Amino acid sequence: MSEKLKLMVVDDEPNNLDLLYRTFRREFKVIKAESATLAMEILDTEGEMAIIISDQSMPDMTGIQFLRKTRESFPDTVRILLSGYAEEQINCGVDEVKEADIFKCVTKPCSLPELKSVIQESVELYNTNKGL
Template identity: 50%
Template sequence: MPEKLKIMVVDDEKDNLDLLYRTFRRTFKVLKVDSPAIALEMLTQDSDVVAVVSDQSMPEMSGIQLLSKIKHQYPRIVRILLTGYSDEQLVEAGEDLNSAEVFRCVSKPCQPEILQSVLQQAVEVYQGGIDN
């Protein structure tokens, strides 16, 4: 059996982190992180993560800010944003999806099957199978 690929899920709400973990644990090795700063620190130690799924609304930095930092430091990692905001609300808040080169922006709440599908597409992008 091949080794599971590693993904990171970042959300400051424990219930959301647990839900993301349960959604992905059968397919991926999941790193649960409740802080963007800790996520960045963990990536310096463990950069073989193929995708990061981040919530947008977190107190210390937004998901887009986190994903933008990841893009600049680890450009191969595929970046996925979970948000309860519309694209217009993100723009009004001064958030720039393009700066993070977000692969997909997924609206919450979201069905687990949709998240699984998005992650599978992200893996294909990571492995060079399709363009984003």
């Protein structure tokens, strides 16, 4: 059996972290972080994640800022931004999204089937990026 891909979820709301963990723990090694700062520390220790799902609204930095910081060290990681506010999606400028190399912006709350579909696409993209 091959090793599970690593999926990092970053959100300052514990209920969201728990929901994402429960949803994906069977398919992935899910690593939770309550802040972008903690997520950066975990990445320094754990190394590359296949997928990072980050909330946009966090106290220490925005999801876009965090995902942008991960791009240089982990170019193959697939980045997904979660946003609870439609206006954030509008303010989530195309240039910022490109700069952070964000694969998808998903509005919360989203249905689990929709999120699972995005994650499946992300796995396929990650495997392509890695030449698998």
